[in-house]
Amino acid sequence: MDIHPHWMRDGAGPLYQQLYQYFREEIQSRRIPPGTRLPAVRALSQSLLLSKTTVETAYHQLLAEGYIESRERSGFYVVEWEEEIVGAEPRARSVPFLPSTQRAGTKPDAHGEQIVPIRYDFHQARVDARHFPYDLWRRYSNQCMQLENREILYYGDPQGEPVLREQIAAYLQKARGVHASTDAVVLGAGTQLLIHLLCCLFRLDRPVVAMEEPGYNGVRVVFQQHGFPIIPIPLEEDGIRLDALEESEAPLVYITPSHQEPTGAVMPYAKRTRLLQWAARTGAYIIEDDYDGEFRYQSKPIPSLQGMDQAGRVIYLGTFSKSLLPSIRISYMVLPPELLRVYQEQLSEYDQSCSRIHQETLALFMKSGQWERHIRRMRTIYGRKHQAMLSSLQAAFGQRVRIKGQNAGLSMTVEVPSALTPEELASRALSAGIRVYPTTKKWLTSPAEQPPAFQFGFGGLSLAEIEEGIRLLAQVWTPYLGSG
Template sequence: MFILNSSDPVPLYKQLYHQIREHILTGKLPAESRLPSVRQLASELSASANTVDGAYQELYAEGYIYSRPRSGYFVSSLDQEVAPRPAPRKLGKSDFLPAPPARFTYDFHPARLDPESFPAELWRKCLTEGLRYNGREFTHYGELQGDWGLRCSIQSYLEKSRGVVCDPEQVVVCCGLHQSLEIAAQLLKDDHRVVAVENPGYHLPRDVFANHGFSILPVPVGQSGIDLNQLKAGNADIVYVTPSHQLPLGYVMPVANRLGLIEWAESGGRYLIEDDYDSELRYQGNPIPSLQGLRPTGNIIYSGTFSKILSPALRLSYLVLPYSLLGAYRQRYSSYNCSVSLVEQRAMASFMEQGHWERHIRRMRTVYKKKHDTLLRAVEASFGKRAVVIGQGAGLHVVIQLPETTKSEAEILDKGRQKGIGLIPFSDFHVTGKAGRVTLVLGFGGFKGSEIEQGIALLSQIC
C-alpha cells in the first residue's frame, strides 16, 4: 500500500507519514480503521521499526490517529468538511509559469542590456565595503521604506538629473515596477476605481491594477503621448504614463500636454503615475526632465528603476510618493519590511555616493548610442523604404512599421523563430491583443559586434 524510496532526500519516516496522512485525508483509510502494527508494517515495507514508529508518532501527535491500550493505532474521525485537504497533484495548463524564454541568435527583446556592461568589479567592491562597514546593521531589519543613505542618494540624483523635486522622506525603495504599482493600487483603491493606460502600452500596469479590481481604460497614444481629449472624455481617476519615452512608440510628451495632464489630475482629485523607466538614455539633445518636477506638490506618483542602466537582475527600483499619500503609505505599510536586501541597498548607495552610477550612465549612453545608430543604419540598408521608423533616439529599442508587407505579425514572428530571430509581438502592447499594421519592436541592447547588421539583414528577408 505504501512505497518508500531510499534515494529520496525526504527521510523514510516522513515519506510514510505523508502517505498515511494522505490516505486518511482522502478517505482511503476510513475513521476507526486499525493501522497495522509497527512490526508488521515494517516487515511489509522492508523498513526498520523506527521508520514506522516515527511516522505513527507524528500522526499521533497531530491527531490523525489515536491509540487504544493493547490494541494498537486507529484512524481518528475527522470532520471531512473542515479536514485539511492534500494539495492537488495535477496542475492545469494555466497553473504553470510561462516557459523560460527561448535563446535566439538574434534576440530583439527590448529589455536586454549589453552583455558586457555590468560593472562586476566595482559592484563587488561596493558590496565588500558595505559588508565591512555595516556588519552591525545586518543583524536587524532595516528601515521599512529603504536604507536612508540610499534614499538620500536617489533623491539627489533625481533632483540633479531628472528634475524631480522631493525629499528623501518621499522615496520608497522597491524591488521593481510591479511593487511600485502594487503600492499605488493599495493607496488609491478606496477612492479611485478606473485606471487609464496608454494604448499601445506596457502590459504590467494593466495586470497589476486589474488584479486589484480596478477597471482599465485604454487611451490611444499619438505623437504627443497619451491623447488628452480622450482621457478627459473617459471616467478614469488615475492615469499611468511613460511621458519621457513612451513604451513602446518612443514619443516624448510635450510640455503643454504635461501641464494639461497635471491640470486634469488636480482638477478632480485624480492621480498620475509617471514611469520614468529609461530616460537616462537619450541620444539626441538633453534628457527630458520629469513631469513630477513641473508640479512637485501635485498628485504625481513617480517611479524609476536601476534595471535599464545597471541590471534588471538586481531588482532595485524606487518610488517617489507625493506628500498627499505619504501619511496613508506609512499607516498601511507600518508592518511591511523593505523588500530589497539591505546588503544590495548599501552596495547601491556606495555605488552612487562614489560617483560610479553617473559615470556608468555616461558610459552606457555612449555604448547604446552606437548600437542605436548601427541599428538605424542597418534598417536603412536592409529595408530601405519598406520600413518606416517611428520610435528612435532614446532607450533600448527602435520601432519600425512595415506598411507594404503582405505577411502578418504571427507569420513574421514564426518565421523569425525558425531562423533564430527573437521578436516580441507588438500586439501584446495593445489592450485588445490586436495591433493594426505590422509593427516591430527592435531592441538592440543585447547585441554584440556585427550581430545587429546580421540580424536586421536576416529579418528583412522574412518580412
C-alpha cells in the same frame, strides 16, 4: 573523465534537461563520485555534438540544485553529501537517444520541425552586461559585508535604506528635475511591486485607471488583478490624447511620457503642462513611469512631470533595471505628500522587498560618483547601438518599414507592411534563429487595421550582432513584405 551517456530512444524533453538528468542520476548513484571534476563545457559539447549553451544550461541547473560547485579558474566539481540523502536505489536513466540531426543544438517543435538555436535576441529590456562595472560592484559589496557592519544581515528600513534613498533623491533632483526628499522615496523590487503597493493605497476607492493604448502590459495586468477597471486612451504622435483622457473622467492615469512604451513617443513640454493642469483641476493622480529616462541621444531629457508639478498630483516611478542591471531588483517611487502620509499609515508594516545588501552596495556606488560615470559611459555605448540599429534597419528594409520611437531608450518600434500576422512573422524569424517581439500584448484591444509592429531592443546586442541580425531578418521577411 570520459562521458558516454546511454541515450534512450523513447525519451523526451529539452536537450539540456536530458543531459542534466543524466548527470544527476550518475551523481546520486555515486557512479560519478564526490570530488570528481566534470568535463569542460567546450570539451563535452564537442564530444557529444551538443551546443555549448545546452551543456552550460545543464551544468547551471546542477549547480542551482547543489549537485556540483564551481571553483574559480578550475571548473565544476561534484560536491560531497550524506549517503542517506541519495536514497537506496538509483533511478533508471531517462535521457533519450539524440538523433544526429538534433545534436547540433536544435530541437523539434510540437509538429516535429527543427527549431534553430537563437542567435539574435532583440528583447526590448535587455541591457549591456559586458560593460557592467563588475570589479567596482564587487568592491562596494565587499565593503558592505565587513564584520563591523553586521547590521546589514538583519531587516532594514521597510521603506528602503535611508542612505540609498538619500542618494536617489539627490540624483533625481540633479538629473531629472524631480523634487524628492529622502522621506518621500519608497523602494521596491521592481515596478510591478510598486504598482501593487499603489493599488493597496487606492484599494478602498478602486478607481478606474486610464492607460495608454498601446501601453505597458506588465503594469496593466497588476491593476487588473487588483480589480481596477482599465480605460484605454489612444495615442497621438506626441503621446496620450488629452481630450480622450478628459472625457474618460478617470481619477488615475498611468503614462510613460519620456519614452512611451512601446511606441517611443516623447511627450513635449507644452503637452506636459496641459496634462498637469488637467490633474490639478480634476484632482486626478498621474503615475509617471520614467523607466529609461537617462537615455536620450540627440537632445537633453525633458524635465519630468513630477518636477513641473505644483499641485502634488504626480507619483514618480523609476528603476535601475535599464540603467544598471535588472537582476538587482531595485526600483523606486516618489510619493506626493498626501499619498506619503497614507502609505506610512497603512503600509508601514510591509517589510522591504529589496535586498539590503544590494541597497547598501548601490548607495556606495552612487555616493562615490561611479553611478554618474556609469550612466555617461552607457549613454555613449547605447547611443552607438541605437545608431547601428537605425542604420541597419534603413539599409536592410529601406522605406518598406516605418520606424518609430528612435532617439531615446533601449528600443525602437518598427511597423512592417505584411499580410502575415505579427505571430506568423515572428515564427518566420524564429526559424532563422532570430527572436523578435510583436507589440500585440501591449494592446488591451488591438485594432484590426493595425499593421504588424515589433519592438526591437538593441541594449543586449553588440554592434556586429545588431547589423548581422537585421540583415538576416530582412532576408527572411522580404518575401512577405508589402511596399510600405
